[in-house]
Amino acid sequence: MDRLTPLSYAFLAAEDVDPAACLVIGSMAVLDGPTPSLAELRELVAGRLPSVPRYRQRVVSTSLGLRGPAWVDAPAVEVADHVTARRVPAPGGRREVAALVAEVMAERMDRDRPLWDVTLCEGLADGQWGLLSRVHHALADGVSGTGLYRVLFDAETADAHDGQNGITRLPPLPPGAAPGVALRGLGTTALAAARGTVALGASMWPVSRSGLVGPLAGDRRYAWTEVSISESAEVRHALGVTVNDLVIASVAGGLRELLLDRGHQPDPHALRSLLPVSSRTPGTAGVPDNQVTLMLSLLPVEIDDPVERVRAAHERVARLRSAREPEAGVAWQAVAGLVPFPVLRFWMRTALRLPQQSVATVTTNVPGPREPMTCLGRPVQHLLPVVPIADRVRIGFCILSYVDHLVFGITADAASTPEVEQLAANVGASWRAVVDA
Structure with missing residues (x-):
């Protein structure tokens, strides 16, 4: 059983003690049109979800609380629960997009389900549309959180810009190690x-x-x-x-x-x-x-x-x-x-x-x-973290x-x-x- 690390658990604990906290990370991809249907997007995600096992798991706590919560396979993943749509208010400009991002990012996730979701954002100006993807911080950090791109986008996401930030990489704690x-x-x-x-x-x-x-x-x-x-x-x-x-x-x-x-x-x-x-x-x-x-x-x-x-x-x-x-x-x-x-x-x-x-x-x-990405053949113009x-x-x-x-x-x-x-x-x-x- 794959248990949450202390750091991953801390992001859940922060929500438990503060009703105003919502520990989800995300990004808004802005794409050129035409806007796909919600059914098309759900079909895309359903077909690629098996390639990312963690996105088919949920957090389960032990009955007595003597051991930390763990990742277990969800009985079923209803894609419709995770892939939804919203319309950006007219005129769909910068201010309206920012308001929708703020609203969605403040909404907590249901811990009885896998901790990710995608919102199809319709009605952006100039015929554009958006994909607002979220994962809970207990599931991923900022680097691995971009793994949801593999579910959404046509091209493989390139490796991280090693050395871009000039910070020496440190030996990681081995995943799953005692x-x-x-x-x-x-x-x-x-x-x-x-x-x-x-x-x-x-x-x-x-x-x-x-x-x-x-x-x-x-x-x-x-x-x-x-x-x-x-x-x-x-x-x-x-x-x-x-x-x-x-x-x-x-x-x-x-x-x-x-x-x-x-x-x-x-x-x-x-x-x-x-x-x-x-x-x-x-x-x-x-x-x-x-x-x-x-x-x-x-x-x-x-x-x-x-x-x-x-x-x-x-x-x-x-x-x-x-x-x-x-x-x-x-x-x-x-x-x-x-x-x-x-x-x-x-x-x-x-x-x-x-x-x-x-x-x-x-x-x-x-x-x-590092390379331009597409979703259902539409080019991604911007990524807003x-x-x-x-x-x-x-x-x-x-x-x-x-x-x-x-x-x-x-x-x-x-x-x-x-x-x-x-x-x-x-x-x-x-x-x-x-x-x-």
């Missing part, structure tokens, strides 16, 4: 993990009060901005930085403007972001599970100059890597796997109920398909590459962050300010 085996495998890096734990502990200091950390309402807002990867090649070479450094600096630039617009003077301790780090080895992008660790970085929102902001982002991430923060995350996941499940469940739910003040946002950079928010984090950034495009998708708590469209515009402007410098 926690003790995984822990022994970390023996050679025990000192590194200890150093990383000290660094992570220092990162738990509360950030400055800015209104970006606090309780969530149930509704969400969504916006996005799109930039070109190739246009940044010259400045990346000149500065000796990566795409990921530019991403972090652009997010920091957008948040800096948000703070200034709200009357806050950005300071070096204003905003800390959780930076997920993939611990996958090449060729495992399609394995549906969570192979990810983290770093916690203060964003350089106090720096006005866009080029200096990129340099600062690069230096801060480099320091965290040298301090072995990601290795600490891997080690603690292995330790959590040794803890009896009733104790782990109590500890997780207790921790998630505490009002954290250390992390203000999440910034995740997911390598997407969506990241969930929870645990008092009111704004989340998911950055997804598609061919030469890089899209910043921003999910925000509707009640506390009504200016998400302006935030997206500021992030794009911050990127272009560096490229044009």
